[in-house]
Amino acid sequence: DVKVTQSSRYLVKRTGEKVFLECVQDMDHENMFWYRQDPGLGLRLIYFSYDVKMKEKGDIPEGYSVSREKKERFSLILESASTNQTSMYLCASLEGIAGANVLTFGAGSRLTVL
Amino acid sequence: GNSVTQMEGPVTLSEEAFLTINCTYTATGYPSLFWYVQYPGEGLQLLLKATKADDKGSNKGFEATYRKETTSFHLEKGSVQVSDSAVYFCALSAHYGGSQGNLIFGKGTKLSVKP
Numbered sequence: 001d002v003k004v005t006q007s008s009r010y011l012v013k014r015t016g017e018k019v020f021l022e023c024v025q026d027m028d029h030e031n032m033f034w035y036r037q038d039p040g041l042g043l044r045l046i047y048f049s050y051d052v053k054m055k056e057k058g059d060i061p062e063g064y065s066v067s068r069e070k071k072e073r074f075s076l077i078l079e080s081a082s083t084n085q086t087s088m089y090l091c092a093s094l095e096g097i098a099g100a101n102v103l104t105f106g107a108g109s110r111l112t113v114l
Numbered sequence: 115g116n117s118v119t120q121m122e123g124p125v126t127l128s129e130e131a132f133l134t135i136n137c138t139y140t141a142t143g144y145p146s147l148f149w150y151v152q153y154p155g156e157g158l159q160l161l162l163k164a165t166k167a168d169d170k171g172s173n174k175g176f177e178a179t180y181r182k183e184t185t186s187f188h189l190e191k192g193s194v195q196v197s198d199s200a201v202y203f204c205a206l207s208a209h210y211g212g213s214q215g216n217l218i219f220g221k222g223t224k225l226s227v228k229p
Contacts, residue, residue, distance in 0.1 A: 004157075006157075033216065040221060041221060042203065042219050042220060042221035042222050043158075043203070043219040043222075045216060048216060058216075090157055090158065092158075094216075101146065101207045101216075101217060102148075102160055102163065103150075103158070103160070103217055104159075104160075105150075105157035105158040105159065106157050107155075107156055107157045108156070108157045
């Protein structure tokens with residue numbers, strides 16, 4: 001089975017700090033995604049990457065950047081954390097099978113910005 | 115544009131009750147449809163999927179049928195268990211740029227099953 005690992009389950013940071021959220025997948029998938037999950041809003045796409053060093057903005061990229069230096073690793077970066085970035089962050093890897101795009105998610109990283 | 119609308123929760127049921135969670139979608143073309151489930155403290159995991167009209171996805175006693183005429187993909191289970199308590203997300207496939215595809219999610223429906 002594909003495994004997507006998010007290294008930090010819980011983080012507490014202060015306003016203005018730089019935050020790195022790391023995600024690693026072990027099945028050689030080209031596509032990786034970062035979502036944030038908020039009550040009443042569901043999942044919203046922040047950024048995705050379809051290859052090494054490639055990235056595309058999702059629906060809410062403001063305040064975030066990403067890095068994909070190796071195929072298995074996709075990092076989400078908050079350059080200067082703010083309280084409205086307190087959220088659950090979910091990384092996912094994509095297995096595409098003839099139009100049935102099945103995402104495999106990590107367990108999530110819950111970030112609190114004070 | 116593409117969108118997914120699912121019934122708002124929370125939904126509270128007694129064990130062995132019948133479950134329906136409604137999901138309708140708007141999409142161009144012929145998307146694939148999915149139900150994902152998120153158990154407490156975990157990430158999302160695929161529950162079932164359907165790739166074309168009239169397909170029925172099923173898993174763990176849950177079922178959903180891809181209805182193109184009503185643009186719906188309602189989730190059903192005949193007899194829920196306490197262990198089914200989770201948040202359920204309906205989703206459809208979409209395409210961004212050069213990606214193989216991304217999913218658009220509904221807002222989620224929280225299900226609580228009481229013994």
